[in-house]
Amino acid sequence: MRPPREPFRIKMVEPVRPTTRAERERALEEAGSNLFQLSARDVELDLLTDSGTGAMSQEQWAALLRGDESYAGSRSFARFREAVNEVLGFPLVVPAHQGRGAESIFFGAVIDPGEIVPSNAHFDTTRAHIELRQGVALDLPVPESLDPEGEEPFKGNMDTEGLAELLDGPDAERVSIVMLTITNNAGGGQPVSLANIHEVARLAHEHGKKFVLDIARFAENAWFVQAREPGYSETPIQQIVREMMGEADAVLMSAKKDALTNIGGFVAISEDEEFFHRLQARGIVFEGFPTYGGLAGRDLEAIAVGLREVLEESYLRYRIEQVAYLGSVLEENGASVLHPFGGHAIYLNAAAMLPHIPAEHFPAQALACALYLAGGVRGVEIGSVMAGRDPISGENRRPPLELVRLAVPRRVYTARQLDQAGDATAAVLEKAEDVRGLELISEAPVLRHFTARFRTLS
């Protein structure tokens, strides 16, 4: 596959430091085999996350200079609110410093102990916010999402039969909101179809529940709807976005993804002034006054520009094709890769690539470390480490797939740089049996993957 042509040229550059294998071995040892603990200067190709790591456009940088840093009533907030309403269709918005700030505001206002929150698959911070309030974060992915090779176009969908059973069953009273994450990050970056969004919204509303979307990657999801869902190939992206949002009572946004900024987030709702004031009141305590919400005025300006820019079809085509290019390079080099390729990342099937490492020895963490040692490439484990422990039993959770996510920052790397991930994969697979499993030697009670330390088994 030829890489896509970039619809931009480069105006500012950041040097990448070459590293030696010996340097990387030392760095990984000091980091306790946890790639989150590495210094970024020791990484050559950083595919840890697509969150907040993108390059802003000249229009966004220009907008920064218009930032109105007034504590209250900032004009930047007015421009931000206008963009949220224009692009997404929500007039009532509470800004936050990032996605989890928005989650904290929202879940603090809606979750009572014992509350069940069904979703296609909760992202880790979403799950943490629900569980911190003694709620139950329930994943209801479609069964085909568990087949790493199936080519179904919308593997991010929610299992609507499972949802209907829950909402008709004895636990229905414990549900007040139903969520969908678009695209489904924890489920392989796979998109959710408009048909599924409509069906989930219908079920939620028929049962008197609120329908809530996590829209961190809404534009990428809209691209897949246009490309794959029957009847939408001629529908403009903006219109698809508005249809996706149309039935949501609330949306949670990490602006660090599809608002193309390095920081920011928000909760937006369509109506219900009373609920809005409750959200604002929580925002004031945890994030800041409602017209800045933990952000500088200039950040709000950059989000306003990014929300509109992300809808440009030339950008979205390049974005999705670049991720697919990475997927094809990895496969050419022998990797086992989740199909179809996701919107923001490629997911390596570690259990298939390192079959000699059992789940209790964290094969995906071992693979992520091996890729770093081989080529200075940093990915992230999405498997037994990230899944953490069951809050009640304390047992390690066992997710169905052991994955390494290689997320592509937006507008940052060239195709030649992404090739380095293919070279590293080939080098690891050449001596796959030399890769050893890991043992946990320390871990935090919540979101342990950020700080855990490991020992390599001999």
Ligand SMILES: Cc1ncc(COP(=O)(O)O)c(C=O)c1O
């Ligand atoms: C789907 C999803 N929701 C929420 C978040 C949390 O956002 P943030 O990292 O801005 O706190 C993320 C971050 O990666 C995400 O992917």
